[in-house]
Amino acid sequence: MSLPDFKTMYRELIARPSISALDASLNQSNRAVIELLAQWCEQLGFSTEITELHAAPGKFNLLARRCPPGMAEHSGGLMLAGHTDTVPFDDSRWNFDPFTLSERDNRLYGLGSIDMKGFFAFVLKALEDLKALKQSAPIMILATADEEITMAGAQEIARHSNLKPERCIIGEPTDMVPVYTHKGHMSSAIRITGRSGHSSDPDRGLNAIEIMQQVITNLLQLKEDLKNKYSLEDFAIPYPTLNLGHIHGGDNANRICGCCELHIDLRPLPGLSIAELQALLLQAVAPINAHYPNSVSVLDLHDPIPAFHGTRDCALVTLAEKISGQQAVAVNYCTEAPFLQQLGCETIVMGPGSIAQAHQPDEYLAMEKIKPSQQILTELIKQQCFV
Incomplete structure (x- = not known):
């Protein structure tokens, strides 16, 4: 047949x-x-x-x-x-x-x-x-x-x-x-756990969006560091990339945001291991987690x-x-x-x-x-x- x-x-x-x-x-x-x-x-x-x-x-x-x-x-x-x-x-x-x-x-x-x-x-x-x-x-x-x-x-x-x-x-x-x-591919979720409360008394809560703002600042610095420290001329984009792809948090304007989550995409070059890139990501959020204990979690969205x-x-x-x-x-x-x-x-x-x-x-x-x-x-x- x-x-x-x-x-x-x-x-x-x-x-x-x-x-x-x-x-x-x-x-x-x-x-x-x-x-x-x-x-x-x-x-x-x-x-x-x-x-x-x-x-x-x-x-x-x-x-x-x-x-x-x-x-x-x-x-x-x-x-x-x-x-x-x-x-x-x-x-x-x-x-x-x-x-x-x-x-x-x-x-x-x-x-x-x-x-x-x-x-x-x-x-x-x-x-x-x-x-x-x-x-x-x-x-x-x-x-x-x-x-x-x-x-x-x-x-x-x-x-x-x-x-x-x-x-x-x-x-x-x-x-x-x-x-x-x-290149490789990592998709990670960065989750901020704060404390919700009434917006009229900000000090009674911990605003996850405000903490996420600090995380994003550090991630953008990591993005520049990756661009400046690693390069392979074989690629049209010769450095590892980091993209802030999706963010959501909060539920109402008059509530302190108790949870905020950001999804990011990283593309490592050959020679830059997944373990090394994960360590750099954890290093970027570590100071914020130290200041607000147990507020920042980094999770893989899928196996890298x-x-x-x-x-x-x-x-x-x-x-x-x-x-x-x-x-x-x-x-x-x-x-x-x-x-x-x-x-x-x-x-x-x-x-x-x-x-x-x-x-x-x-x-x-x-x-x-x-x-x-x-x-x-x-x-x-x-x-x-x-x-």
Whole structure:
């Protein structure tokens, strides 16, 4: 039985909702996507293993493997990896049904069209086109869960005791430009606990908003310190960034605010560890906590994601540059690469579609990019796994 054509695969992947969200009312299982991919992989002769995540029940990983006779299927070869979940969407800002593949103005619209369900259609099409050739190295297809919030799927795969690919391509949308390194990601909540009371007598309470003002002053100083002390020229934004993203506190104008919470985003460079950055954050709020004992708490909103530290001169980067005609770059966003790299494989991030479309209303794949992206990916797989 042959696979569906490329657009049909795209359509069927997008038609299966698989949203990951911290809000439980929006959060969904990705099981339907995983089972569909497993079915297609099996049609291409892959053995498949579907695993429910320990850290996120109801979410699933798929590991599909195909190996030439006489070779160990768990080691060597190439892993093609991507996540099957998407971000939530704002229905009022979409001009199309997010779960229906819509073709207009030479674009394919749909939630996950480039971030990143669509990558699997490219992979499966490439493998179908190469079926007449002799496979000379193991091929693995990894489809993970929960990348958009916890990266739990990739973290569980990283602890797999029997998986040692030689190389890994993560198909996040890079317009087929190879990415060899990227920043990490921390999201933290800073919570101020004060004492509420009547606004007519300020000294009887402790205003959490006023304390937060002092915290913000120190955080802005930390922001400048990070900018001045750490730098890598590989990145377009060469320093670690700190963003004050969300704040809420208080309930009425005539009450002393008893609680205020600020959510911040930090992006560490390779070489700046999560532990070091967490220590700098605690150091920034320590004087305020000393003055107002136990008033300031710092909490992780999710497990921090370390930076991905690859090198430009590894064989996989060199091959990807040669085939794509593009020089490898460093990027400011983060992916599952630092976890999959723990398997001991050379790793790059490289896939169809533009990162500018990720997490946007009316997410789309430009159709003029389909053929050249397919050619590059097919050639990458061919040169590593076929004779």
